[in-house]
Structures are given as C-alpha cells and as structure tokens.
Amino acid sequence: xxxxxxxxxxxxxxxxxxxxxxxxxxxxxxxxxxxxxxxxxxxxxxxxxxxxxxxxxxxxxxxxxxxxxxxxxxxxxxxxxxxxxxxxxxxxxxxxxxxxxxxxxxxxxxxxxxxxxxxx
Amino acid sequence: xxxxxxxxxxxxxxxxxxxxxxxxxxxxxxxxxxxxxxxxxxxxxxxxxxxxxxxxxxxxxxxxxxxxxxxxxxxxxxxxxxxxxxxxxxxxxxxxxxxxxxxxxxxxxxxxxxxxxxxx
Amino acid sequence: xxxxxxxxxxxxxxxxxxxxxxxxxxxxxxxxxxxxxxxxxxxxxxxxxxxxxxxxxxxxxxxxxxxxxxxxxxxxxxxxxxxxxxxxxxxxxxxxxxxxxxxxxxxxxxxxxxxxxxxx
Amino acid sequence: xxxxxxxxxxxxxxxxxxxxxxxxxxxxxxxxxxxxxxxxxxxxxxxxxxxxxxxxxxxxxxxxxxxxxxxxxxxxxxxxxxxxxxxxxxxxxxxxxxxxxxxxxxxxxxxxxxxxxxxx
Numbered sequence: 001x002x003x004x005x006x007x008x009x010x011x012x013x014x015x016x017x018x019x020x021x022x023x024x025x026x027x028x029x030x031x032x033x034x035x036x037x038x039x040x041x042x043x044x045x046x047x048x049x050x051x052x053x054x055x056x057x058x059x060x061x062x063x064x065x066x067x068x069x070x071x072x073x074x075x076x077x078x079x080x081x082x083x084x085x086x087x088x089x090x091x092x093x094x095x096x097x098x099x100x101x102x103x104x105x106x107x108x109x110x111x112x113x114x115x116x117x118x119x120x
Numbered sequence: 121x122x123x124x125x126x127x128x129x130x131x132x133x134x135x136x137x138x139x140x141x142x143x144x145x146x147x148x149x150x151x152x153x154x155x156x157x158x159x160x161x162x163x164x165x166x167x168x169x170x171x172x173x174x175x176x177x178x179x180x181x182x183x184x185x186x187x188x189x190x191x192x193x194x195x196x197x198x199x200x201x202x203x204x205x206x207x208x209x210x211x212x213x214x215x216x217x218x219x220x221x222x223x224x225x226x227x228x229x230x231x232x233x234x235x236x237x238x239x240x
Numbered sequence: 241x242x243x244x245x246x247x248x249x250x251x252x253x254x255x256x257x258x259x260x261x262x263x264x265x266x267x268x269x270x271x272x273x274x275x276x277x278x279x280x281x282x283x284x285x286x287x288x289x290x291x292x293x294x295x296x297x298x299x300x301x302x303x304x305x306x307x308x309x310x311x312x313x314x315x316x317x318x319x320x321x322x323x324x325x326x327x328x329x330x331x332x333x334x335x336x337x338x339x340x341x342x343x344x345x346x347x348x349x350x351x352x353x354x355x356x357x358x359x360x
Numbered sequence: 361x362x363x364x365x366x367x368x369x370x371x372x373x374x375x376x377x378x379x380x381x382x383x384x385x386x387x388x389x390x391x392x393x394x395x396x397x398x399x400x401x402x403x404x405x406x407x408x409x410x411x412x413x414x415x416x417x418x419x420x421x422x423x424x425x426x427x428x429x430x431x432x433x434x435x436x437x438x439x440x441x442x443x444x445x446x447x448x449x450x451x452x453x454x455x456x457x458x459x460x461x462x463x464x465x466x467x468x469x470x471x472x473x474x475x476x477x478x479x480x
Contacts, residue, residue: 281419315422
C-alpha cells in the first residue's frame with residue numbers, strides 16, 4: 001500500500017466505494033424484479049378464480065379481504081411502480097458501471113506508467 | 121502489512137471493526153425504516169375499509185381476525201416503537217461515524233509522518 | 241500487489257470472481273432448499289386436515305382460499321420445480337469448484353516458481 | 361503476502377475460514393432467536409383471544425384455520441425446537457471462537473518471532 005501514490009490510493013478506495021454502491025443497486029434491483037415476478041404470478045393465479053372467490057391481500061402484517069377485481073388492479077399498479085423503479089436503478093447501474101471502468105483504466109495506467117517500485 | 125507499526129496495524133483493524141459495526145447499524149436501521157413504511161401503508165390501506173371489514177393481523181406465523189380499530193391502534197403502537205429504535209440507532213451511528221473519522225485521521229497522520237519505507 | 245506479475249494478478253481477480261459466483265450459487269441453493277423443506281412441511285401439515293378444512297395459499301401478497309387437494313398438488317408441483325433448479329445449481333457449483341481449484345493450483349505454481357521478490 | 365512463510369499463509373487462510381464459519385453460525389443463531397421472539401409474541405397475542413376466535417397458522421405459503429389451543433401447543437413445540445438448535449449453535453460458536461483465538465495467537469507469535477523482513 002505504501003508504495004502506491006496518494007492519488008492511486010484514493011482512486012482505489014473510490015473504486016471500492018463504487019463497487020459497493022453497484023452491489024447495493026444490483027441487490028435492490030433483484031428484490032424489485034422478484035416482487036414483479038411474484039405480483040405477475042399472483043395475477044395469473046387470480047385469473048382462474050371465480051369473481052366471488054374469497055381472497056385476501058396483505059400489506060405488511062395486515063391482511064384484508066378484497067374482491068378479485070380490486071386485487072387485480074392493485075397488482076397492476078404495483079407492477080407498474082416497481083418497473084419504473086427498476087428502470088431508474090438500471091440508469092444508475094449504467095452510470096456507476098461507466099465510472100467504474102473509467103477509474104479502473106486510470107488506475108491501470110498509473111500502475112503501468114510507474115513500473116515496479118523495486119526496479120526504480 | 122509488516123512495514124506498518126503495530127500501533128497503526130491495530131488502528132487499521134479497529135477501523136475495520138467500526139466499519140462492520142456501522143454496516144450492522146445501517147442495515148438494522150433500514151429494516152426498521154421498511155417496517156415503519158409498511159405499517160404506514162397498512163394504516164392507509166385500512167382507512168378506506170368499512171368498520172366491519174374482515175381483516176387479519178399476523179404475528180410471526182399466526183394470523184388473527186381483528187377489528188379495524190384494534191389493528192389501527194396496534195399499527196400506531198408498532199410505528200412508535202420502531203421510530204424510537206430508529207432514533208437510538210441514529211445516535212449510535214453518529215457516535216460510530218465520529219470514531220471512524222477520528223481513527224482515519226490518526227492513521228493518515230501516522231502514515232504520512234512515516235514517509236515511504238523504501239525512502240528511508 | 242506490484243510484486244506480482246500481471247498474469248498472476250489477473251488470475252487472482254478471476255479467483256475472487258469465481259468465489260463470489262460460488263457464494264451466489266450456494267446462497268441461491270440454500271434458499272431453494274429451504275423452500276422445499278417448507279413446502280414438504282406444509283404437505284405434512286395438510287395431510288392431517290379434513291378434506292373441507294378452510295385453508296389458504298399465498299402467492300406473493302395475495303392469499304386465496306383453496307381446497308386441500310388443490311393445495312396439495314400445487315405444493316407437489318412447486319417441490320418438483322425447485323428440485324430441478326437445485327440440481328441445475330449443483331451442476332454449476334461443481335463446474336465452478338473445478339475452475340476454482342484449477343486456478344488456485346496455477347497461482348500457487350506461479351508464486352512458488354517465482355521465489356520471494358526480495359531474494360532475487 | 362510473499363514475505364510470509366507458507367505455514368503462516370496457511371494459518372491466515374484458516375483464520376479467514378473460521379471467521380466466515382463464525383459469521384454463518386451467528387447469523388443462523390440470530391434468525392432462530394428472532395423466530396423464538398416472534399413465536400413468544402404470537403403466544404402472548406393469542407392469550408388474550410377468545411377460545412373460538414378465528415385464527416390461522418401458516419406453514420410456508422399455506423395458511424390453515426386452527427383452534428387457539430392447537431396453535432398454542434404448536435407454538436410451544438416450535439419454541440422448544442428452536443431453543444435446542446440455538447444451544448447447539450452456541451456450543452459450535454464457543455468451539456470456533458476457541459480455535460480462532462488459538463490460531464490468532466499462533467500467527468501473532470510467528471510474525472513477531474520473524475521480525476520485519478527488510479530489517480534482516
């Protein structure tokens with residue numbers, strides 16, 4: 001570590017930070033994508049049921065009895081909201097990915113330009 | 121690593137420990153904040169329902185049928201408890217953050233004061 | 241780090257990537273295995289119940305009242321799907337494990353062949 | 361890394377493995393402890409309810425209507441099982457902690473006995 005210039009050390013720690021932010025974004029995206037899949041499976045499941053079938057929808061720890069069409073429209077709304085959030089996360093992901101690659105290239109150039117410290 | 125003084129090595133491992141504790145606090149806080157948001161969404165959801173609407177509340181794996189006003193007051197109580205815990209975590213977070221920055225400054229000073237080992 | 245050849249540095253970062261992919265596979269497998277255990281426990285639980293017992297099945301946030309035999313066949317289907325996915329993950333795991341060991345041996349050989357840099 | 365003897369390098373990687381195993385044990389224990397707390401809260405919640413109150417118990421994705429006393433005994437059984445698992449994890453934790461400290465002391469002794477490599 002001590003052999004690296006303060007600038008490169010700084011860039012390395014920025015690289016690590018970006019990597020962590022990317023991981024946070026990716027895991028958030030994976031959670032939203034799973035929620036979308038689940039909501040779509042629920043829509044499918046409901047589509048087979050009679051209009052007056054007894055069903056509940058949960059919000060956190062509370063389950064409320066609701067009619068099929070109400071649940072259907074709530075699911076559609078949920079999917080729409082989640083898909084907007086996923087798109088926004090994908091924008092952030094691309095931006096971070098770009099920053100990451102740029103920084104990685106800068107670090108690589110700095111290390112190669114410097115040569116090995118014992119050779120100096 | 122061997123080039124660092126035992127004192128600095130010690131400070132570096134303390135820094136890592138604080139970072140892990142900070143991460144634990146932050147993820148706990150995020151969980152409580154999500155639970156608050158969920159409880160508030162449930163309150164909203166319930167507010168539209170008739171007084172005699174059929175609803176359940178879950179505690180772990182058990183769901184019990186309860187009246188709207190009972191669920192409402194239980195949710196309010198839950199939100200209050202969670203918000204107190206979040207405030208307490210935020211205090212811990214600030215304290216840890218302070219320790220982290222202090223230690224980081226000490227390490228930086230020690231490394232800069234020492235110069236590069238090959239230059240000695 | 242600077243003392244390692246670019247090739248070995250590259251192999252080390254590949255090793256880290258494989259390790260992360262292995263962890264993702266293992267945690268995914270653990271989740272599927274837990275879902276299988278849960279579905280089997282549900283099947284057991286149901287087997288004691290009367291044919292006309294009131295029961296619900298949840299898909300995401302939606303719970304629908306269903307007959308015992310419908311739930312039973314849905315659980316059987318779910319277990320089958322999950323077990324196929326687990327088998328596929330185990331194949332990936334074995335392949336990754338093989339790559340990991342191969343790369344580890346290559347790195348070890350490179351480091352031993354090189355000797356310590358200060359001895360040169 | 362190259363400055364460390366193969367033996368110490370080996371001990372360091374064992375130390376890392378033990379640390380990971382300890383983390384797995386601790387997170388498993390935390391999950392079981394949370395499940396115990398939840399089951400106890402459910403028992404409390406149920407204790408206030410009428411004998412004929414409508415309640416459900418979930419196993420995975422299936423919810424079955426059950427009588428209060430049946431749920432109560434199932435919760436008691438669950439708590440007992442979980443507490444046995446927690447005790448077993450605590451035994452493993454202690455054993456791992458012992459191994460960890462022993463290995464840490466060995467590594468420290470090896471590094472101190474060796475002196476700094478540049479001073480040789």
